[in-house]
Amino acid sequence: MRRLLFGFGLALALPAVAAEAPKRGGTLTYMIPADSPPSFDGHRETTYATVHATAPFYSVLIRINPDNPSSSDDFVCDLCTAMPKPTDEGKIWTFKIRDDAKWHDGSKLTADDVATSWAYIVHPPVGVLSAREGTYTMVDTVTAPDANTVVFKLKFATDAFLPALADAYSYIYKADILRKDPHWYEKNIMGSGPFKFTEYESGQAIRGVRNPDYYHKGLPYLDGFTAIFAPKESTRVDAIRADRAAIEFRGLPPSAVEQLKKADGDRIEVQTSDWNCADVLTLNHKRKPFDDVRVRRALALAIDQWHGAPALSKVANVRTVGGVVFPGSPLAPTNAELEKIAGFWPDIDKSRAEARRLLKEAGAENLSFELISRNTDQPFKYIANWVIDEWSKIGLKVSQKVVPTGPWMDAMRTGQYEAISEANCQSVVNPLLDVQKFLPGNVSAQNYNGYEDQIQVDLYNRMLREQDPAKQRALMREFDTYTLDTAAHTMVTLWWYRIIPYQSYVKGWKISPSQYINQDLATIWLDK
């Protein structure tokens, strides 16, 4: 299997973790930027609110190395004993499960628990939602032939499988509980992870204490943790500034870091990373004139990404110009390749002249429409304001409607919008699966553009099965150009940038390109 050796510009300010001997004890208090998780069930949910609140209670089969979380190919076992080599030309993956893992109720964790959990993720029973079911289309069966072995049989070999298996939401649940009530884990917590659940105050906080029977000996270092829910950014910044909380793991804007540094610079550390999250402007193909590729293309051509990115990076969690693939990945375009795609031309005057010509040709000059945006400041508000101003430069009149997350999701799912500002946020960098969002709605449940396109689907399927790196890259380049330019199905604006300021006594945590991964807190310790 080809290893994706990425050289991301990551972890620019990593503290010297390895040199220090971890201290045991203490309680970590951290902020979660949300009201509350919609449910505790990682299989069902897609929000960091769930994973930040519940990951410390659960084990997974494999994961990204916690000491090297910015990697996309450094996978290590959590519940397995050794990373396996695939057989049958990459279609059979056999994992040996450790026999010292226990559930928090004291019972033994077996391969059946692992296989059943994965079977529910890959092929959920009727009435059970698995948010990432579509991610595992390559998986045929998951079985446990004995108490210590789990076998994944794939329909076809693909490079996308192993990174997908390291998904942070793929908690291992107790098979008996799942079989009795597959919805039990939505409202209850019982895992085998480094911390045991103690208390949840709805919309306020969730707490856990050290699991003394944790199978990774010596871990966790903390006695416990308290996670406080606070959707307002100012509340979270104030909490960190006053040392009522030590960290929040999603990301704060540059202005917040500036405030914290100004208030107490010596006590604040900062880690930064490119973020596997891209801002996406979705146009409703079922609404005129967005059914016309010329109009969609014109809207992309109006936006000056190359000048917008450095400026907006000063005030918002965005930084990099890119296509559908995480910038820096071997499958991502070079700048020279990107500059050939509509919306990324380096000559913005030429680009906007072409945009005006296309609008005139399509009879859509002086077009006015509404852009729906999410009421989350970072970075949605900034992106929306920026693109509205950019579109005004080709004579478009765009108003903005900012709505809470619920109505925002509803608008996308019901198609009640003309244009909407959203994002494609993924877990472990896995471009072959990360771009699934850009597939038509009849293939990808995450796509809300409202179109069908078999050409695009065929191109994707060829790419997913391709094992030759050079051919795979060529296909991805073709997919990128087709999606953003030829068919102009959607617009990828800027890629996000993760900035985590925290109290300097927090040690043992390393930033990654995703807010979802490396959140079990097992390696974190407090230098107090």
Add this chain to the structure above:
Amino acid sequence: MSATVIDDAPLPQRSFWQSTLRFCKRQPLGTFGLILVIIMAVTGFTAEWIAPYNPTANDFAAMTEPPSFAHLLGTDQFGRDLMSRIIYGARTALIVGLSSAVVGGFSGLVIGVASAYFGGLTDLIIQRVSDIVMAFPLIIMALAVVSIFGPGVHNVILAITIPLIPRCSRVVRSSALTIRSMPYVDAARACGFGHTRIILRHMVPNVVAPFLIMVTSFVGQAILAEASLSYLGLGVQEPVPAWGLMLQGGAEEYASTAPWIAIFPGVAIMLAVLGINLFGDALRDALDPKLRER
């Protein structure tokens, strides 16, 4: 024996300018308020000509710049000129404030007079509905309306107008109740005039004084409510320049690093509401016979 001389000569009629001058002399604070209101109105309605920059144009070369000769009140996080946004924001405030106050006021006027005129069951129903609406503070009621209809200028006007109606109708009704039993209203009835004519021609003009005072205070309340809704993200939406929205964008994130982003819109709101309230108080004093001669 003494003789009583009855002076039946007509009272001297003052011109508009004489009345204005008299008002200014007697009500210096009200005059100050009026000046603020006039400045705000002129600023808002001539924004295109006096604003130095396009209020929605981003300027990445001038992000979060402090006040300078180029940008007298500084720039916000998008490099937008704050002075231009405040000037255009005056228009938004006036549109929302005046529309809500006028529509809410006139609706309340008609409902209040009608309620007093018809009395009985009509009055009972109108007053109980008013009680229900008035049980909620203005901003809470406005929040509820915006939650139902969604954000945006038109919905904000609607959201502020609805709670203002019963407030106006209640005050107007109390004045109209006195007028209802006046002989000239009975005379109008005796002449066979219709309800509409009696209400509009004979009753409404006689409750104009309290009505005007109410409407004036409504403008200030509406501006404040619009700013509050926008601050909460439920009012006017970006990139439309609106004072509350400017506060929302700058107060939290840039309070310590670029405080001018929040200070100047805050000052604009304060001056506008202060001006309208001072003017409204003075107008009340001027129109109220009991207070007029003090």
